[in-house]
Amino acid sequence: MALTLAQLRAFVAVLGERSFSAAAESLGVSQPAVSGSVAALEREVGGAVVHRVDATATPLGERLLPHAQAAIAATDSLRAEVGAFAGRPTGLVRLGAVTSVIHGLLPQVTTHLAESAPGIDLEVLEGDDAELPGWLRSGAVDAAILIDDGVNLVGGELRVEPEFEGVALPGDEMRFVLRTDHPLAHQSAIALADLADDPLLCGNGGCLVQAQRIHDQAGLAMRIAQRVNGLGALLSMVKVGTGVSIAPSYAEGLLPRGTIMVPIDPPCPRRLSLVTSPRATPATAALVAALVAGIGAGAGAGAGAGAGASAGAGTGAEARA
Numbered sequence: 058m059a060l061t062l063a064q065l066r067a068f069v070a071v072l073g074e075r076s077f078s079a080a081a082e083s084l085g086v087s088q089p090a091v092s093g094s095v096a097a098l099e100r101e102v103g104g105a106v107v108h109r110v111d112a113t114a115t116p117l118g119e120r121l122l123p124h125a126q127a128a129i130a131a132t133d134s135l136r137a138e139v140g141a142f143a144g145r146p147t148g149l150v151r152l153g154a155v156t157s158v159i160h161g162l163l164p165q166v167t168t169h170l171a172e173s174a175p176g177i178d179l180e181v182l183e184g185d186d187a188e189l190p191g192w193l194r195s196g197a198v199d200a201a202i203l204i205d206d207g208v209n210l211v212g213g214e215l216r217v218e219p220e221f222e223g224v225a226l227p228g229d230e231m232r233f234v235l236r237t238d239h240p241l242a243h244q245s246a247i248a249l250a251d252l253a254d255d256p257l258l259c260g261n262g263g264c265l266v267q268a269q270r271i272h273d274q275a276g277l278a279m280r281i282a283q284r285v286n287g288l289g290a291l292l293s294m295v296k297v298g299t300g301v302s303i304a305p306s307y308a309e310g311l312l313p314r315g316t317i318m319v320p321i322d323p324p325c326p327r328r329l330s331l332v333t334s335p336r337a338t339p340a341t342a343a344l345v346a347a348l349v350a351g352i353g354a355g356a357g358a359g360a361g362a363g364a365g366a367s368a369g370a371g372t373g374a375e376a377r378a
Contacts, residue, residue: 060101062132065125067094068106072122075112130196137340146343147176153189153198154181155263156288158329161229161307162202166351174347177340186263193221193334199341202226204263205328222337223330224349229306231267231325232318234295246322249275256282256300260291263327268303271325292316 070080071091081088099106106118114122137148154163159181170179182198192198203223233252235242241251249271259268259281272279282300285291288308295302296313305327309318331348333341 060098061094062129064094064098064101065128067091068098068118069122069125069129071095071107071112072114072118077112080112134338137338145176146174146339148338148340149178149180150200150338150341150344151180151182151198152344153184153192153201155186155189155202155204156183156311157229157305157308158202159183160310161305162226162329162352166348169351170344170347173350174343177344177347179344185261186266193332196334196336199337200331200333200345203330203332205330221332221334223332224345226329226331226349226352228326228328230320231264231271231303231327232306232309232320234292234302234304234312234316234318236295236298237315237317239301242317242319244319246320246324248322249277252301253277258283258285258291258294258300258302260284260288260302260304261286264288264291264304267305267325267327271303271321274323274325 066084067080067090070084071077074080074083077091077095078088081091084091095107102117102121104117105115106121107113108115133148137146139147163181170177182192184192186204189198189201189203193201233247241247257268257280259265259279261284265284269279283294285294285302288304288311291302291304292308292311292313294300296316303321304318306318312318331345333345337345
């Protein structure tokens with residue numbers, strides 16, 4: 058049996074993307090190349106491994122999938138070790154983060170990362186607060202930027218789960234999201250009590266936790282008019298006048314036109330940590346170092362955009378889903 062790594066990568070990518078064309082895009086090859094690799098794998102193993110209609114695994118494919126994933130991971134780890142021995146860490150590193158961090162923090166460091174760690178291929182996976190720790194434990198991601206829900210809003214030390222290794226990153230703050238024609242839209246800051254009569258739209262996960270803390274800090278009961286799953290949908294509902302909301306300032310670039318972010322009085326910071334597992338490869342360690350250095354180099358511009366921009370700068374591009 059002459060299985061190749063290209064065949065295994067194509068097989069795993071098709072099942073992961075649930076699409077031959079999306080798998081081809083993720084691998085940087087043509088769709089015929091992916092189809093050919095999967096077909097060649099099927100000839101080698103003596104049966105179909107992928108249903109062509111919906112790109113799901115056949116019974117044989119389900120049995121092969123964990124072995125294919127393990128073979129790919131072992132090969133990537135071997136390459137990373139060889140690169141590290143030569144002083145040039147290489148390989149794929151998968152980083153998980155929430156939507157606001159992906160759009161508000163990571164763009165600051167991509168250029169620095171390309172210059173300082175050219176041998177590392179970064180794949181960013183978008184997840185929610187509840188998913189990311191599980192992804193890290195299972196190995197679905199090599200590193201994750203986590204929201205530190207265990208930190209008191211007015212101080213305290215960053216804490217991560219014992220099996221993880223974490224590095225503190227510049228955080229942002231929670232802000233009110235209003236329409237630009239709201240009577241309080243152009244205040245320098247707003248107390249929670251001042252919006253008590255406005256319908257509150259609230260997201261799930263970390264945003265819900267932060268909103269509850271803000272209410273607890275103000276000594277007010279939280280009354281949610283609507284729960285909305287998805288940051289883009291939440292911001293769009295504010296745009297059409299359904300209510301007001303609370304969102305992280307790193308999401309400011311996602312604001313639809315006609316909406317604005319206004320600081321909360323008193324401020325409500327959000328702490329972040331870049332976390333890896335103890336089994337992190339040299340490539341992951343190099344990525345962490347490059348990200349921390351890049352964020353540090355851009356801290357003046359980046360932190361200002363997230364946590365200190367004026368309320369008048371809140372109109373931006375249309376929100377993305």
